[in-house]
Amino acid sequence: MWLTWRAATERALYGEEGFYLRERPSGHFRTSVSASAVFAEAVLELLRQVDSDLGRPDRLDLVDIGAGEGTLVARVLAAAEAGLRERLRVTAVDLSPRPAGLPEQVEWRSGLPGSITGLAVANEWLDNVPLDVAEQTAEGPRLVMVDVRTGRERLGGPLRPADREWVERWWPLPRVGARAEIGRPRDEAWAAVVTRLTRGRAIAVDYAHPVDNRPLWGTLTGYRDGAVVTPIPDGTCDITAHVALDACAEAGRRAGAISTTLSTQREVLRSLGVTGARPPVELAGADPRGYLGALARASEEGELIDPAGLGGFGWLEQRR
Numbered sequence: 225m226w227l228t229w230r231a232a233t234e235r236a237l238y239g240e241e242g243f244y245l246r247e248r249p250s251g252h253f254r255t256s257v258s259a260s261a262v263f264a265e266a267v268l269e270l271l272r273q274v275d276s277d278l279g280r281p282d283r284l285d286l287v288d289i290g291a292g293e294g295t296l297v298a299r300v301l302a303a304a305e306a307g308l309r310e311r312l313r314v315t316a317v318d319l320s321p322r323p324a325g326l327p328e329q330v331e332w333r334s335g336l337p338g339s340i341t342g343l344a345v346a347n348e349w350l351d352n353v354p355l356d357v358a359e360q361t362a363e364g365p366r367l368v369m370v371d372v373r374t375g376r377e378r379l380g381g382p383l384r385p386a387d388r389e390w391v392e393r394w395w396p397l398p399r400v401g402a403r404a405e406i407g408r409p410r411d412e413a414w415a416a417v418v419t420r421l422t423r424g425r426a427i428a429v430d431y432a433h434p435v436d437n438r439p440l441w442g443t444l445t446g447y448r449d450g451a452v453v454t455p456i457p458d459g460t461c462d463i464t465a466h467v468a469l470d471a472c473a474e475a476g477r478r479a480g481a482i483s484t485t486l487s488t489q490r491e492v493l494r495s496l497g498v499t500g501a502r503p504p505v506e507l508a509g510a511d512p513r514g515y516l517g518a519l520a521r522a523s524e525e526g527e528l529i530d531p532a533g534l535g536g537f538g539w540l541e542q543r544r
Contacts, residue, residue: 226369228380229444230409232457233354235372238319243459244352245320255348256429256489256534257296260524264299266496267345271300274343274424275308284311285342285424289417290349291316294326301327313342336420344417344426350472351430351464353413356406357442358383360397365404375456394471395438403442407468411475414540418479421544426476429489431466432538439466469538481542490535493528500526 227235237243256263275284288297297314304312314330315337322332357368359379365388367380383391387406391397395404417426433439443466446455455463473484503518529535 225372226378227372227457228356228367229370229457230354230356230406232370232372233463236457236459236463237352237354239459241459243462246459255292256528256537257292257299257347259527259534261299261303262498262521262524262528263493264296265303266493266498266528267296267343268300268303269496270425270427271304271343272308275311278341278423280311281341282311283313283341284308285313285315285337285340285344287315287317287337287340287342287344289317289336289344289346290352291318291332292320294318294323294330294332296345296347297330298327301329336416338420340417340421340424340426342424344421344424345429346414346417346427347429349430350410350414350428350467350469352462353410354463355409355465356387357444358387358391358397358404358406360400360402360404362400364388365391365397368403370457372457375454375458390471394435394468398440402440404438405442405444405465405468407471410467411471414472415475415479418476418481418542418544421480421542423544425541425543426481427542428467428469428472428540429537430469431464432469432540433466434470435468438468467538469540473540473542476540476542480544483543485539485541487539487541488531488535489537489539490529490531492539492541493525493535498525498529500529 271286294316297316301309316330316332317336319334358365359368365383369378369380387408390406390408391404397404444455445464446453446461448461453461457463473486477484500522502522507514527534
């Protein structure tokens with residue numbers, strides 16, 4: 225069966241017996257959330273900042289979009305001080321079934337809430353929003369079609385006007401054979417988040433690239449059992465592509481964001497006190513157990529801010 229990459233990915237990831245409805249994501253790839261509880265501590269600090277910005281309202285939202293196994297919200301709740309925890313309205317958004325053992329305070333739902341006053345976090349969510357792929361030809365960009373059973377590709381028809389306009393603005397194709405991953409569905413998904421943000425911040429964390437440095441051949445990738453595999457949309461692997469966060473930022477501005485910051489995970493986490501600094505060696509003699517614990521934490525922090533790894537993730541923050 226030949227489909228566009230967007231239709232094939234939607235079917236493979238979220239259709240009946242789709243990958244995300246059947247598999248535990250942590251069994252296939254490593255994220256900042258699964259790597260260390262330090263990430264949840266950083267999100268908690270951001271939540272405290274938002275709480276202060278909003279004058280400590282009676283009800284404060286924490287919304288985790290693409291919540292996976294609910295690890296982030298569970299850790300934030302466990303670490304939050306009692307006064308803040310009592311005021312939190314915690315929502316986890318994911319298409320998979322509610323995980324066992326999640327705190328009762330967490331509302332599990334398949335769609336975004338109607339309004340958000342507080343903090344919305346989308347960690348590695350946008351990269352799994354399906355999109356189409358275009359390839360430049362001598363006659364202009366054409367859609368790429370894929371065989372859902374084998375992953376073989378062939379060229380389809382020309383782009384729709386809205387998609388062609390997006391490619392021309394956000395992913396120009398400089399030569400025949402060059403490819404673009406048409407991020408318009410991700411722009412729309414992110415705008416839907418910002419639209420629901422009545423007051424507070426929305427944060428997207430993902431693999432990203434800027435308009436002046438798009439990968440010439442695209443980034444479409446498969447993951448299975450912790451390894452990179454050929455992205456075949458047959459439901460047996462995760463299928464992901466990096467995110468044009470600058471395009472999402474523009475969509476967020478059109479949706480009502482009043483301020484925008486684009487940075488990296490390394491920059492943001494370091495500003496929140498995640499430095500990866502090793503404990504002083506003198507601590508080893510005075511408190512050996514404490515030293516080992518501090519050393520382990522430094523290693524976890526180092527992984528989260530490594531510019532060649534998780535620290536290189538793009539961070540988009542928008543406020544209303």
